[in-house]
Amino acid sequence: MSIEGRISVDATFHDKSGDEALNVVSLSASREYLTGKVAVVTGTVGASNQIIQTQPSAYRDAAGSLVSFNNTNIIAFTCSSNAILTEVSGQGYSRAFANTPVVLHSEAGGIDGFYIRTNSGTATYTAVMYGD
Amino acid sequence: MTLDGRVNVDVLFHDVNGTSAIKVVTLNNSQEFPDGKVAVITGTAGTAGITFGSIGQTTYRNAAGQAVLMDSVERVIFTWSGDFQRAIYDYGDNQFYMQSVGGVPAVTCYPAFIPAIEMSAGVGTGTYKIILCEKFNP
Numbered sequence: 243m244s245i246e247g248r249i250s251v252d253a254t255f256h257d258k259s260g261d262e263a264l265n266v267v268s269l270s271a272s273r274e275y276l277t278g279k280v281a282v283v284t285g286t287v288g289a290s291n292q293i294i295q296t297q298p299s300a301y302r303d304a305a306g307s308l309v310s311f312n313n314t315n316i317i318a319f320t321c322s323s324n325a326i327l328t329e330v331s332g333q334g335y336s337r338a339f340a341n342t343p344v345v346l347h348s349e350a351g352g353i354d355g356f357y358i359r360t361n362s363g364t365a366t367y368t369a370v371m372y373g374d
Numbered sequence: 375m376t377l378d379g380r381v382n383v384d385v386l387f388h389d390v391n392g393t394s395a396i397k398v399v400t401l402n403n404s405q406e407f408p409d410g411k412v413a414v415i416t417g418t419a420g421t422a423g424i425t426f427g428s429i430g431q432t433t434y435r436n437a438a439g440q441a442v443l444m445d446s447v448e449r450v451i452f453t454w455s456g457d458f459q460r461a462i463y464d465y466g467d468n469q470f471y472m473q474s475v476g477g478v479p480a481v482t483c484y485p486a487f488i489p490a491i492e493m494s495a496g497v498g499t500g501t502y503k504i505i506l507c508e509k510f511n512p
Contacts, residue, residue: 244389244390248384248387249478251451252380253379254380255379257377267414267505273478304391304396335470335471336482337470338483341403345383346472346480347473368401370387370399
């Protein structure tokens with residue numbers, strides 16, 4: 243079974259003062275993915291590190307086949323509270339504010355998965371992983 | 375001078391095999407920034423790393439020509455056009471480390487500190503863009 247998808251980031255800022263030159267700051271990119279593997283992981287996490295497994299994993303595709311990643315190149319992550327996302331085997335780490343997603347590129351390919359934890363308390367999270 | 379802005383993240387994947395149940399995987403969010411400060415850093419880099427320093431003392435100016443000094447940064451967006459991955463990171467407090475390749479942006483949040491930013495050395499050349507946002511209060 244194959245997949246199709248996209249990851250888009252669009253950031254735009256502009257001045258609101260009408261009597262000065264308008265500065266517009268923008269960064270946008272939309273990339274299509276026509277091959278690869280995708281898994282979504284949802285759950286509850288506390289202040290202790292929890293591992294999102296990527297190799298092997300228990301995730302299954304629509305046909306019921308296991309989705310196990312050789313590399314996990316991108317992970318998009320959101321959490322209901324402030325949280326930290328870290329590559330187990332790499333240097334990549336990122337923070338997410340409540341319900342505001344982050345997009346992290348995995349330098350090490352996420353072969354040992356990712357740690358997640360909150361700053362304090364428990365929260366629910368969603369992580370979408372893309373790789374091969 | 376005030377500003378208005380938004381940061382959108384939209385992730386969507388679906389199966390293309392029509393013979394089985396279609397799974398749709400999505401994650402999306404649109405965040406408005408009705409106030410605060412924004413700075414953009416752009417340039418071209420070779421194989422050497424670049425030290426941008428602390429963004430608390432910047433030479434960035436707004437449309438009125440006034441210096442944009444930031445008390446804190448809460449959101450960082452980074453893109454690198456090169457074919458080999460390049461990273462930016464906070465070498466001061468070690469609060470984030472994010473990579474980009476081929477123009478695909480990385481997005482992170484930041485717990486209201488003043489980062490000191492470096493870009494890693496790497497293979498090949500490319501252009502980079504870094505957007506720093508202050509006063510992001512979800």
